[in-house]
Amino acid sequence: MNEGPVMGYSKAIRRRALELFDQGCDENEVARLLGPNGPSATTVRRWRIQGVVTDQRIGDPKLIGFVVSRMVLTDATATALGRRLGINPSTIYCWVRNTRHMIENSQFDDIDEAARVIMETVVRDRKDNNERRRDAYAAQRAARTAGVRVPADVEVAAAQEIGDDIVVPEGVAPAMYGVVSQPLAVDDLPDDPEELRKLLIEERNLRATAEAMVVVLGKGEPPVKTPEKATMVNLLREAGFTAVLARRCVGIAESTYFWFNAQADNRAQRHKRRGQLVEAIRTLCTTATQEAGACGAIYGYRVVHQILRSQGLRANEKLVREIMAEENLQPVQRRKGVYSSYEGENQHCPENLILVGDDGQLPPRWGQPSTHFTTHNATYPDAPLQHDFHADHPGQRLVTDISEFKAKDGKLYLSPLVDLFDGMVISATAGCHPTTELAVVMLEEGLATLEEKSCPIVHTDRGGQYRSQAWCNAAGDKDTPRFIPSMSRKATSGDNAVAEGFFGMLKRDLFPTARACENYTIAELIRKIDQYIDWYNNRRVKAGLGYKTIKQNREEYSRQTQAA
Structure with missing residues (x-):
């Protein structure tokens, strides 16, 4: 309700109209007595309903305190107070809504004391608002000068x-x-x-x-x-x-400011999340390197990304690769060695059982193809597999090879036996010379870990150790074979890719450069390799196993077998 004139007429005219009502005049007579430029009979009738006109301005702190204190502490109604004071009831409700908290939780002995508290609070709040507006004007003047x-x-x-x-x-x-x-x-x-x-x-x-x-x-x-x-x-x-x-x-503008602030907050959140991700990746790679006894980073960005996901950290794979490159946590690409165990051809020349023949089938002695081989060729008939480097059960198919390490005080040769079921190294031997005994002892130790009646396929390259008489004798006779030999083609390292890949991974993880192993003695190399194989079998996460470790995969296979 506006201060000053009411409905376009002064308070004096309205007061005069109410006096005429008190003298016994009706609405029409009051309108006629106030003159042609005065209010109409309808307006006069409304004035009579609303009641007298107060001398105080609408919105005066003293008036607000008087009205609110009566509304809150007594049974007075907004309609009654409005008629008495000439104030619109909606204005009274607005005052009560904005100021009742000032006295609602306090105890007052006198209603006038409550009115005084409201009045002082309203005066103080208005003063503060005026000061803020003056602050704005002062800042504008300062901004113009700047x-x-x-x-x-x-x-x-x-x-x-x-x-x-x-x-x-x-x-x-x-x-x-x-x-x-x-x-x-x-x-x-x-x-x-x-x-x-x-x-x-x-x-x-x-x-x-x-x-x-x-x-x-x-x-x-x-x-x-x-x-x-x-x-x-x-x-x-x-x-x-x-x-x-x-x-x-x-x-x-307010909207522009808050938009840019929101963008800044988003950037800050991204920066914070990136910092947390960097710390998690650094900790993960460092822990894996220490457990394996390696000299450099072990995991690639894909494995790190999957491990982070399993830990509940969501991140884009490209971001993980970028962070690992910035932090120098990427595995190095190592130069291949030149060692070869090939000593020429002799009468012992087993069939290559893992290689698909010209008819698109594996050799009969290989047995049934693995589930992975069959599923892949059925899904991608235009790009079938040429080798079956998989097995459906542990101890079914094994591969082996010999690799050379140059140490400070000589050379070390490692001969592991790898299970194609999940890549586990079931046995390994090491020596200063690549002898046949090194390979045969490795084979005997590996076969001892398998079931008694099992007759696995053991695939090798064409090295001299695997064409010797001792190796043939270890295979047993035709009636009671201990294993079925399989041999790669000549000068085709891809036929024994699993064994070659294990050597490459081991050397890359333990020795960032080709000459890094020369900083260790043979005894130190044996201890490092033994520590690495233990970590590889029990704690290394493999993408081919669904980002699980070999130990976890074996335990899951055992539970499924027992349940069946």
């Missing part, structure tokens, strides 16, 4: 409302006032203390704005881009300015 554009409508509205009266914002940090664009001369200072206070306030706001510009731009010169304005607003808010005051000072 060269920051201020919207014209905001500037004109603030100037028309409060003129040149300036009030300093409370709690502004003095540290923000380290830059002064235009120093004040002593002769320019006014003698009036009030004028001097206003000038110092304006200078202080100017310094805060200039300091924010220097921090953002590196210099106090316009033009200022929108992202930089958002940063300036944040600096001013840290210095004690309110958000509204800082935005008006810099000249940036």
Whole structure:
């Protein structure tokens, strides 16, 4: 309800109309007595219903305290109070909604005391609001002096409302006032203390704005881009300015400021998540390297990505690869060695049982193809597998080979026996010479770990150790064979790719360069390789097993077998 005239008529006219009512005149007579330019009979009738007109202005703190205290602490209604005081009931409800919290939780002996508390609180709140508006105008003046554009409508509205009266914002940090664009001369200072206070306030706001510009731009010169304005607003808010005051000072719309702030928050969140991801990847790679006794990184980015997912850390695979490249955690690509155990051809020349023949089938002695081989060829008939390097059960198909390591005090030769079911190294021997005994002892130890009646296929390359008489004798006779031999084609290392791949992985993990193993003695190399094989069998995560370890895969196979 507007202050002053009611419905376009002064309070004096309305008061006169009510006096005529008290004298016994009806609505039509009152309207006629007030003249042709006076209110109509309908308006006069409404005045009579509303009641007398108070001398206080609508919105006066004393009037608000009087009305709210009666509404909250007594049984008075808004309609009754409105008729008595000439106030619209909706206005009374609005006052009660905004001020009842001031007295609702307090105890008052006198209703007039409650009215006084409300009045003082309303006066204080209005004073604070006026000061905030003056702060805005002061900041606008400081921004104009510093060269920051201020919207014209905001500037004109603030100037028309409060003129040149300036009030300093409370709690502004003095540290923000380290830059002064235009120093004040002593002769320019006014003698009036009030004028001097206003000038110092304006200078202080100017310094805060200039300091924010220097921090953002590196210099106090316009033009200022929108992202930089958002940063300036944040600096001013840290210095004690309110958000509204800082935005008006810099000249940036509210929606624009919050949009840029949201973008900054998103960048901060991404940076935080990246930091957590970097720490997790670094810890994962370092732990794996220490457990394996390796000299460098072991896992590639795909395995690291899957391990992180299993730990509940979501990250893009490309991001993992990028971080591992930045942190130098990628496995090195090692140069291949030149050792060869080939000693020529002799009468012992077993069939290559893992190789698909010209008819597209495996040799009969290989038995049934593995499930992986059959599924792949049925799914991709245009790109069938040429070798079956898989097995459906442990101890069904084995591969072996010999590799050379150059140590500080000689050479070391390693001969492992690898199970094609999951890649487990079931036995391994090492010696200073690549003898037949080295291979045969490895074979005997491996076969001892299998079931008694099992007769696995053992695939090798065409090395001399696997064509010797001792190796043939270890295979047994035709009636009671201990294993079925299989041999790669001549000069075709791909036929024994699983064994070659194990050597490549071991050397890459333990020795980043081809000559790194020369820093160790033979005894030290044996200990490192033994530690690595133990870690490989029990703790290394393999992508081919669904990102599980060999130990976990064997335990799962055992449970399934027992359940069946």
